[in-house]
Amino acid sequence: MNFDALKPKVVEILIRFDISRDQKLQQLCQLLHDNVDYYNWVGFYFANHEAQTLHLGPYVGAETDHTVIPFGKGICGQVAVSNKNFVVPDVAAQDNYIACSFTVKSEIVVPLFVNGVNIGQIDIDSHVLDPFTKKDEKFLEFVNEEVAKLF
Structure with missing residues (x-):
């Protein structure tokens, strides 16, 4: 995947004036x-x-029961506390992982900052072991920098 080719498409969605913030995030x-x-x-x-x-x-993918996650619990909860990206090559090797589905093999979570405050995160699950690279991290950081402009 060429992340550089996706960047203008990300911006195109997020600058639309005819849809709500949640609709923009859903489309993203x-x-x-x-x-x-x-x-x-x-x-x-x-x-x-x-x-x-x-x-x-907003999300796309299989339904999840995890609609509310306490800070510190699971990968997402840990990122809420650490304020740092968390790449999990193999979720089975994580002690504090909240299982969403047996099909999930890996996860990446990147915090979303607005004015220096971690207001949330983008969370991505994969059915593939260890697919995420530094390129994914940099791209998702870009995505969140653009999303932050909505707040």
Whole structure:
């Protein structure tokens, strides 16, 4: 996948004026899901700092029971606390992993910052072992920098 070719498409979706923020995020999830073979579940979680929980936002992929995740629990919850990208090549090797589906083999979570505050994250599950590279991280950081402009 050529991430550079996807960047203008990401921006094109996010600058639209005729749809809501959630619709933009939904279309963004669909774009990533449809254009990166190993992005099998793409979604956003948003932080409630008062309650110390993450709440599921727009996503594309299999339904999940994990609509609310406490800070610190699972990969997403750990990113809410660490404020750092978390790449998991093999979810079976993670002690603090919240199993979504037996088909999920790996995961990448990149925090979303607005004015220096971690307000959420993009979460991607893959049915492939160890597919994520530094290129994925850099691309998803770009995606989140663009998404941050919506807030």
